[in-house]
Amino acid sequence: MSTPDLSLALRLADAADAITTARFLARDLRVERKPDRTPVTDADVAVEDAIRAVLAAERPADEVAGEERGGTVGAGRTWVLDPIDGTKNFLRGVPVWATLIALVVDGTPVVGAVSAPALGRRWWAASGEGAFTSDPNGTRRITVSGVHELGDAYLSTTHLGSWVEHHSREAYLKLADAVWENRAFGDFWQHCLVAEGAIDLAAEAIVNPWDVAPFQVLVTEAGGRFTDLAGAPRFDGGNALSSNGVLHDEALALLRG
Incomplete structure (x- = not known):
């Protein structure tokens, strides 16, 4: 099942994937160091800007908080973004990185999408709707392990x-x-x-x-x-x-x- 907000989150992930996959392993990738000494690439900024543009058009009343452009999570609806989680991997050519998208309502995440295109994987969930993943073999519902010890x-x-x-x-x-x-x-x-x-x-x-x-x-x-x-x-x-x-x-x- 899906909800309008989850469907939007997955479309935002599609937009992010188009940018990140084009810039992954690019010889002209631009890398800068932020004040906290963590790296940021041109792809990080481009992804967040692209997602913010879609949200401004489709959810203009919602707030946005992202790693690169800032913002805070308060009352009401806030989209929380990490354009590339694992930037150190991304800039070194390690394929373990992802775009993280969440919708937080009154302080509680109700939608989450995680897209790792270099791994061919995506994970998503919405409150009350279950959790899912997709890979080249298709889509399946996921559950945690049953390990008790x-x-x-x-x-x-x-x-x-x-x-x-x-x-x-x-x-x-x-x-x-x-x-x-x-x-x-x-x-x-x-x-x-x-x-x-x-x-x-x-x-x-x-x-x-x-x-x-x-x-x-x-x-x-x-x-x-x-x-x-x-x-x-x-x-x-x-x-x-x-x-x-x-x-x-x-x-x-x-x-x-």
Whole structure:
């Protein structure tokens, strides 16, 4: 099933894919460094501008908050955008990057779309409508895993160094030691893998709202849980944990140290 807002989000993802795929591996890709020392490419800016133009025409009363052009999430309807999540991968030619689109209504994400064209993958969800993915083999509904024991769980994070600066490296390592396997799939992909049941936990010591807004609805519609590291179901808490739900509280307890 679909809703008008979800249909729009998927069309926005189509527009983004047309730009990002054309600029991926381009020899004339322009890269600059932002004040926080993170990179931004001409593709990041072009995608956000293109999405904002469509939203201005089709949802003129809605607010927009994006990584490159700014904006805030308040009351009412706000589209939250990350034009390229995984810019470091994008500029180095690693195909693991995606455009993230979420509609937040009164502080809660109700629509989420994640498009990773270099992987041939897309994930989406809307409140009450379930979670879905598409790949070259077609479209299917997704659910989180049924793993019930932390010792059987598969865990992912982004950059281990971020735990040193922003939370607790020791707490993360406690969780890593408690699970069956851990990797650093990083960024958007790990939360999508939780939603489709390929892994069981994804933890991040620091995130911006646009990094994770789609995953609150995607993971929960897939049957899992998405919270900050304090356990609050929010995308703007500055950090994040997504899980299959069963393992969530035990993982949170270890991450709290």
